Amino acid sequence: xxxxxxxxxxxxxxxxxxxxxxxxxxxxxxxxxxxxxxxxxxxxxxxxxxxxxxxxxxxxxxxxxxxxxxxxxxxxxxxxxxxxxxxxxxxxxxxxxxxxxxxxxxxxxxxxxxxxxxxxxxxxxxxxxxxxxxxxxxxxxxxxxxxxxxxxxxxxxxxxxxxxxxxxxxxxxxxxxxxxxxxxxxxxxxxxxxxxxxxxxxxxxxxxxxxxxxxxxxxxxxxxxxxxxxxxxxxxxxxxxxxxxxxxxxxxxxxxxxxxxxxxxxxxxxxxxxxxxxxxxxxxxxxxxxxxxxxxxxxxxxxxxxxxxxxxxxxxxxxxxxxxxxxxxxxxxxxxxxxxxxxxxxxxxxxxxxxxxxxxxxxxxxxxxxxxxxxxxxxxxxxxxxxxxxxxxxxxxxxxxxxxxxxxxxxxxxxxxxxxxxxxxxxxxxxxxxxxxxxxxxxxxxxxxxx
Numbered sequence: 001x002x003x004x005x006x007x008x009x010x011x012x013x014x015x016x017x018x019x020x021x022x023x024x025x026x027x028x029x030x031x032x033x034x035x036x037x038x039x040x041x042x043x044x045x046x047x048x049x050x051x052x053x054x055x056x057x058x059x060x061x062x063x064x065x066x067x068x069x070x071x072x073x074x075x076x077x078x079x080x081x082x083x084x085x086x087x088x089x090x091x092x093x094x095x096x097x098x099x100x101x102x103x104x105x106x107x108x109x110x111x112x113x114x115x116x117x118x119x120x121x122x123x124x125x126x127x128x129x130x131x132x133x134x135x136x137x138x139x140x141x142x143x144x145x146x147x148x149x150x151x152x153x154x155x156x157x158x159x160x161x162x163x164x165x166x167x168x169x170x171x172x173x174x175x176x177x178x179x180x181x182x183x184x185x186x187x188x189x190x191x192x193x194x195x196x197x198x199x200x201x202x203x204x205x206x207x208x209x210x211x212x213x214x215x216x217x218x219x220x221x222x223x224x225x226x227x228x229x230x231x232x233x234x235x236x237x238x239x240x241x242x243x244x245x246x247x248x249x250x251x252x253x254x255x256x257x258x259x260x261x262x263x264x265x266x267x268x269x270x271x272x273x274x275x276x277x278x279x280x281x282x283x284x285x286x287x288x289x290x291x292x293x294x295x296x297x298x299x300x301x302x303x304x305x306x307x308x309x310x311x312x313x314x315x316x317x318x319x320x321x322x323x324x325x326x327x328x329x330x331x332x333x334x335x336x337x338x339x340x341x342x343x344x345x346x347x348x349x350x351x352x353x354x355x356x357x358x359x360x361x362x363x364x365x366x367x368x369x370x371x372x373x374x375x376x377x378x379x380x381x382x383x384x385x386x387x388x389x390x391x392x393x394x395x396x397x398x399x400x401x402x403x404x405x406x407x408x409x410x411x412x413x414x415x416x417x418x419x420x421x422x423x424x425x426x427x428x429x430x431x432x433x434x435x436x437x438x439x440x441x442x443x444x445x446x447x448x449x450x451x
Contacts, residue, residue, distance in 0.1 A: 036114075040116070042134065043115065048118050051118035063087040076131065078129075100116065100117040112136040245264075298334075298335065305327060377439075381433065424443065
């Protein structure tokens with residue numbers, strides 16, 4: 001009985017009864033009042049008519065008329081001026097009172113009557129009064145019929161309401177039951193379950209939200225599995241290097257001191273790589289959880305870009321790469337963390353140097369339409385258009401076969417995107433195979449009062 005179907009159906013039925021029962025009572029009361037009023041008016045009208053009729057008749061004619069009236073359901077008594085009974089149809093115990101109308105109960109039959117008095121006019125010996133009595137239950141037959149009709153109507157309406165309640169409750173609760181079943185499947189890991197969206201109301205919106213939630217959970221689960229797979233893969237390679245070369249050193253498998261130093265260098269390099277990977281993962285995790293502190297201030301993107309370019313030149317090595325900078329004068333300030341802003345640019349510049357064997361790396365900073373933009377372009381091999389949507393994902397590498405050669409952790413661009421968005425900016429990429437790659441950072445200009 002805890003089902004919402006029964007609760008909703010019971011609530012609607014009780015509400016219907018709460019409305020129907022008082023309404024039926026009120027209708028019956030109105031009808032009874034109408035019957036009483038109608039009976040009273042009819043009795044008074046008959047008394048007036050009989051008074052006029054009997055005023056012109058003698059005593060014998062009056063008795064004959066009274067006898068004929070006694071054959072009906074009504075009773076009649078005629079008094080003379082002195083208060084003596086001239087004729088009666090059976091109300092021998094009635095004593096006139098001061099009231100012209102009222103209720104009288106016949107002691108011989110215990111039957112109640114509604115009576116009306118009317119004075120008779122005429123000659124002196126005929127002056128008197130006439131009383132007409134109508135049984136109080138005279139209209140009870142029609143009242144019973146009305147009551148029965150109301151009862152049957154109420155019963156029919158109740159059955160109709162029950163049928164409507166059943167259909168309405170079933171239609172309303174069925175989607176909820178389907179959502180409940182889907183939620184149980186979600187809880188057991190079956191994220192393929194789908195809730196049909198049959199309406200455009202709140203229930204339909206809830207069904208769509210549940211389907212969207214299932215898709216998000218599935219994406220999260222798949223992303224988590226991929227993340228764990230990537231983590232294990234990223235750690236497995238350096239660990240295998242460290243394990244292999246440390247085993248060689250431990251067992252004296254090196255041929256000479258030079259080879260020994262080479263093994264030590266490889267172990268040190270792979271250990272550093274693991275350390276960078278852990279640092280990047282920890283930093284990215286804090287960004288995604290909103291626990292990443294930023295020291296926001298007014299920053300000039302052009303000055304930060306110049307410092308980043310100066311540091312990036314040290315990573316050129318023996319590559320034939322030239323740096324080209326185009327920084328507009330009087331660039332408006334932006335609200336950002338200067339250290340993290342430089343980190344963004346350094347990641348982009350290091351990627352540009354890493355993937356460019358010869359050519360140029362161009363850095364451009366300018367203001368446009370209330371935005372301050374920074375562009376980092378290279379003349380490297382470029383990125384295929386099919387891979388562009390994924391390059392900001394964690395551990396995604398375009399050059400998968402050459403990943404070890406380039407030495408990246410696969411988290412640099414994911415960190416760039418998170419840091420940029422945390423500082424109210426956006427990052428976009430444009431690239432074509434063989435034509436290089438351009439990353440564009442866009443930040444809103446600082447307004448008056450920003451600090």
